[in-house]
Amino acid sequence: MADQNRGMRRATFPTSVSRPVASPIQPSVVYASPDPDALDRQYAGEASGYTYAREGHPNADVLAGLLDQAEGATGGIVTGSGMAAVSAALLANLSAGDHAVGADQLYGRSLRLMKEDLPRLGISTSFADPTDVSSIAAALRPETRIILIETVSNPTLRVADVEGIIRLGNDRGVLVAVDNTFTTPRGLQPLALGADIVIHSVTKLLAGHSDATLGYAAAADRDVAERMSVLVQTMGLTPSPFDCWLAERGMYTFDLRYERATANAARLADALAEMKGVERVLYPARPDHPDHNRATALLAGEGGHMVSFEVKGSRDAANALVRAMPDIAFAPTLGDIGTTLSHPATSSHRALTPEERDALGISEGFFRVSVGCESAETLIERFRRGVEASRSA
Numbered sequence: 001m002a003d004q005n006r007g008m009r010r011a012t013f014p015t016s017v018s019r020p021v022a023s024p025i026q027p028s029v030v031y032a033s034p035d036p037d038a039l040d041r042q043y044a045g046e047a048s049g050y051t052y053a054r055e056g057h058p059n060a061d062v063l064a065g066l067l068d069q070a071e072g073a074t075g076g077i078v079t080g081s082g083m084a085a086v087s088a089a090l091l092a093n094l095s096a097g098d099h100a101v102g103a104d105q106l107y108g109r110s111l112r113l114m115k116e117d118l119p120r121l122g123i124s125t126s127f128a129d130p131t132d133v134s135s136i137a138a139a140l141r142p143e144t145r146i147i148l149i150e151t152v153s154n155p156t157l158r159v160a161d162v163e164g165i166i167r168l169g170n171d172r173g174v175l176v177a178v179d180n181t182f183t184t185p186r187g188l189q190p191l192a193l194g195a196d197i198v199i200h201s202v203t204k205l206l207a208g209h210s211d212a213t214l215g216y217a218a219a220a221d222r223d224v225a226e227r228m229s230v231l232v233q234t235m236g237l238t239p240s241p242f243d244c245w246l247a248e249r250g251m252y253t254f255d256l257r258y259e260r261a262t263a264n265a266a267r268l269a270d271a272l273a274e275m276k277g278v279e280r281v282l283y284p285a286r287p288d289h290p291d292h293n294r295a296t297a298l299l300a301g302e303g304g305h306m307v308s309f310e311v312k313g314s315r316d317a318a319n320a321l322v323r324a325m326p327d328i329a330f331a332p333t334l335g336d337i338g339t340t341l342s343h344p345a346t347s348s349h350r351a352l353t354p355e356e357r358d359a360l361g362i363s364e365g366f367f368r369v370s371v372g373c374e375s376a377e378t379l380i381e382r383f384r385r386g387v388e389a390s391r392s393a
Contacts, residue, residue, distance in 0.1 A: 003244070100125050339372040
């Protein structure tokens with residue numbers, strides 16, 4: 001049998017007059033070209049095709065097309081994670097001696113990247129309040145090249161003055177990159193407002209099922225987009241075909257999931273605000289949110305699928321709340337079709353000192369909720385049990 005198989009040729013796909021309804025997965029690492037001239041034409045951009053999966057593959061391009069459509073972008077790139085997209089946006093547009101400004105309430109790993117890793121590369125960083133454009137303006141320097149903000153901050157759900165910061169960046173010739181993960185393209189399209197770069201952790205609500213780790217970045221300017229694409233290829237930030245395939249499937253139900261989760265979040269936020277033992281509730285669509293007026297104008301009155309709240313007490317109260325809700329996944333993620341609960345002090349912001357967390361309003365009793373598509377009544381009853389348990393603790 002070994003002798004018979006020694007000369008076996010590689011299989012080719014059968015031809016068909018019909019086409020698959022579901023996109024096929026193409027996990028191939030390499031693609032064969034007919035001859036050196038053809039390969040040369042591909043690299044010169046004179047012919048379309050694939051060569052090596054680190055430089056791009058069909059499943060990534062299919063997903064990128066769907067994400068471009070959602071964000072009103074062209075030429076966006078899919079990366080291996082949300083942080084890979086953040087890294088691509090920063091590293092592709094910064095050099096030693098440059099300066100970057102970040103919002104002071106970025107996702108924990110984005111903060112770490114800017115506070116620890118960029119300075120090691122000779123890039124200085126500053127942080128400012130994204131809800132106050134004058135604070136961002138005061139942080140700018142002659143060598144500032146980019147501003148990184150989140151539309152809605154993690155985990156305190158503050159709403160950035162996106163339009164004001166974009167105008168500031170345009171006036172000063174500074175790139176503005178907007179991480180739109182919490183808001184999603186249904187809530188806001190930053191490029192349409194004049195942002196230079198939009199970023200997503202596709203892992204979250206866009207993919208929606210906690211089974212694919214991916215990111216996305218798109219730029220308004222072709223040169224900026226090309227720099228990011230080259231860096232992604234060079235540093236190997238390329239996504240897996242299987243994850244892209246899973247996320248593509250998730251994108252087809254994104255609108256439905258977004259609408260259900262947003263409606264549930266509004267009801268849960270109002271219910272939490274009425275529960276004894278809840279110190280505060282943060283939800284952009286509620287009138288008591290500190291940025292309610294901006295959220296109403298910027299997000300067309302929608303609050304999104306994220307809710308944060310705080311209960312009275314220390315770690316014991318936090319433990320009791322989580323243990324009383326076994327049907328709610330306690331996990332450091334968001335955007336799943338089911339509701340998830342996270343504790344920033346021990347997950348996303350654990351690298352900060354207690355004093356730094358206090359300054360952001362993140363106590364031991366502070367929780368972030370990514371609301372899913374369950375029955376709203378069921379969710380409210382589960383959280384009522386949790387809050388009551390925290391009071392008893």
